[in-house]
Amino acid sequence: SIINMQRNMTQITNSIDKNVQGGTTTTLGGELDMERLGKARNQIMDVKLKQVSDSVSGQTVVDPTGYLTDMQSMLPSYNGDIQDVRKARLLLKSVRETNPKQPQAWIGSARLEEVVGRLAEARVLIMQGTDKCPKSEDVWLEASRLAPADQAKKIFAAAVAEIPNSVRIWCAAANLEKEKKAKRRVYQRALENVPNAVRLWKAAVELEEIDDAKELLTRAVECCPSSAELWLALAKLETYDNARKVLNKARATIPTDKSVWITAAKLEEANGKSERCAIVIKRALEALRANAVELTRDEWIKEAEKAEKSGAPATAQSIINAIIAEGIEKEDRKHIWMTDADECIANQSIHCARAIYAFALEDFKNKKSIWLRAAFLEKQYGTKESYDNMLERAVKACPREEKLWLMGAKSKWQQGDIRSARGILEQAFESNQQSEEIWLAAVKLESENNELLRARQILARARTSASSPRVMMKSAKLEWCLGELKNAIKLSDEGLAKYPKFDKLWMMKGTIFLQMKDANSARKAFAKGIENCKDSKPLWILLADLEESEGNQVKARSVLERARLKNPASPELWKRAIELEKRVSGNEIADRLLSRAGM
Structure with missing residues (x-):
């Protein structure tokens, strides 16, 4: 209690006075005991502080342990400069007093107080705002937002009384x-x-x-x-x-709203009457134009894409067919339509792109590039049947385009339908007898399916109808694979007589001779090939390897030197020469050659 604290303080003070007056000293020789004096002073200070913290009734008014916590809770959540807040508050107050009918002034003031953590003041301000601006929706809505849920209902009741509409x-x-x-x-x-x-x-x-x-x-x-x-x-x-x-x-x-017409088309499609979609869309365009509603083709394409994404592909295609040619010069049609199709594909509007290609093919029936685009679209997004049907239509429209025939045959082959693939290539021969690609594709088809006799027959016809270096090489290679080495040599000679600059035939002929253990004939074949194809690095390397394998390292080195003179910038020839020197002469000469190669 306060009385006991006062009694203790008096005793301590008297004790100190007596000691000082009586000359109390420390054991160290007559000096004042400053340590005890300091302790006594601290005790007096502590008693006085406790007296200040107590009320008249003797109960503690301030809880020392909770005081700082309470103070922390009273701090606002605003982390900015307090001077800015004061300036803003004064400015908003000035606006409210100058123009109390301005709703934004009351809303701004309330939000300022809310930001700095004074929610009660914010609520008071916004309610004053409802009194000053009773016809402002924003003020009432702000008041309901700041108010507790039970109070918000009362606020709305007052709001609808003021603004019932x-x-x-x-x-x-x-x-x-x-x-x-x-x-x-x-x-x-x-x-x-x-x-x-x-x-x-x-x-x-x-x-x-x-x-x-x-x-x-x-x-x-x-x-x-x-x-x-x-x-x-x-x-x-x-x-x-x-x-x-x-x-x-x-x-x-x-009558001016397009969405009603589009929905009508979707309704017909949803009920199995897709054929009516085109009629509805056509009537829509006529009615909208009659009511002076003009939409650009880009806007209609967007509507078509929306229709497709909503599950109405027939409606989307009907829209495309109705508007795709609107407002385009004839010479610009192909470019613009292909651009439109690309954009639809990028937006995953496949039915729209398909409709654009279909319309374009009606106008450009023999345009290979459009058929290829349409075919690739079906290959990526359609079914096997739709892809095959598209290619079947394409080759009928463009029978001279060998790529379309090859795509169709490959599709059937990949599906395991060899007979159909063979039939497509036979039809292709009729329109493209000189096409090397189609003949070789037919040979590959038969070879891959172990129909080697058929492949041989096709190559025989190809040598007559579409002779080329590759056809002769494939003919010789097939005989080589069948073990008919003499026939392979014979066909190589026939091919080289016609195409002496085709280095692969010389390489094949020499390699066949090596397989027949006839090194001299192989050497002659490689040498003859080099005479006709001086820039063929593989031929030089084959001849050098042959000489080395026969123990003629000096000749092998000579061949590679001549090869590098003809092809000084060939890394492969330098590499072969360095490897040869490592095997024959050791690292020192190989290193010299390597340093020359790097110059």
């Missing part, structure tokens, strides 16, 4: 309710006050089951006949026949 306030009031039944009541009252608000009707419909929603939408389109969204929502809930009637009414009421 505010859709935003009615929607915010409905969102505040937790139960569906309470939300319905709010929207019912709202629609009584604002019957032409589409947003309120849509929100109210979302709360209802299908039958009730249908009834509500029927009333909605009566109150808001110009809202296409409400008409379309009602049509979506109706049966096919009723939906058609609803959309017909919508078109009559809103």
Whole structure:
């Protein structure tokens, strides 16, 4: 208690005075005991501090342990400069006093106090704002946001009394309710006050089951006949026949809205009447133009892409077919259409791209590049059947384009249908008798399927109809693979007589002789090949390897030196020469050669 503290303090003070007056000294020889004096002073200070912290009744007013915690909780959450806050507060106060009917001044003031952690002051300010600006939606909404949930309902009640036609306030009031039944009541009252608000009707419909929603939408389109969204929502809930009637009414009421027409086309498609989509879209364009509604082709393409993504590919293709040629000069058609198709593919609108290609092919029936694009589209995104059908149409339109024939044959081959692949290539021969690629593709098909006799027959025909270096090489190689080495040499000679500059035939001939253990003939073949194909590095290397294998390292070195003179910039020839020197002469000469190669 305070009395006991006072008694202790008096005793300590008296004790100190007596000691000082009596000349009390320390054991160290007559000096004052300063340590004891300091302790006594601290005790006196502690008693006085405790007296200050106590009330008259003797109970502690301030809790020392909780004081700092309480102070911390009172600090605002704002981390900026307090001087800026004061300036902003004075400025906003000045605006409120100058123009109290300005809603943003009250909202700004309330938000400033909210930011610095003074929520109570923010609520007081915004409520003053509702008194000064009772017709401002923003002020009422801000007041409801800052208020607790139970107070927010009262605020909304006052708000709708002041502004009964505010859709935003009615929607915010409905969102505040937790139960569906309470939300319905709010929207019912709202629609009584604002019957032409589409947003309120849509929100109210979302709360209802299908039958009730249908009834509500029927009333909605009566109150808001110009809202296409409400008409379309009602049509979506109706049966096919009723939906058609609803959309017909919508078109009559809103003749300038394209979405009603597009929905009508989707309706026909969804009910298995895709052939009617084109008719509906054609009538849509006519009706919109009659009502002075002009949409660009880019806007229509976007609508087509939306239709495809919504699951209506027939509607999308009908839109493309109706507008793709609009406003384009004839000479620009191909370029623009291909650009449109590329953009559709990039947007994953495959049906739209397919429709563009189909339309373009009607105009450019014999254009190989468009057929190839259409075929690659089917290959990547279509089925095997659609891909094969596209190629079948393509070769009929462009029978001279060998790539299209080869793609068709390869597709059948990969599917395991060898007979069909063979049939496609036979048809290709009729239109492209001089095509080396088609003949060799037929040979590969038969060879890969172990039909070597067929392959030999095809090559014999090819040598007559479409002779070429590759055909002669493939002929000789086939005989080589069959073990008919003499026939292979004979065919090589026939080929070299016609195409002496084709180094692969010389290489093949020499290699066959090596297999026959005839090194001299191989050497002659390689040497003759080098005479005709001086720049063929593989031929030089084969001759050098032959000489080394025969023990003629000096000749091998000479061959590689001559080869480097003809082809001084060939890394492969330098590498072979260095490796030869390592094997024959050792590292020292090889290193010298390596340093020359790096110069």
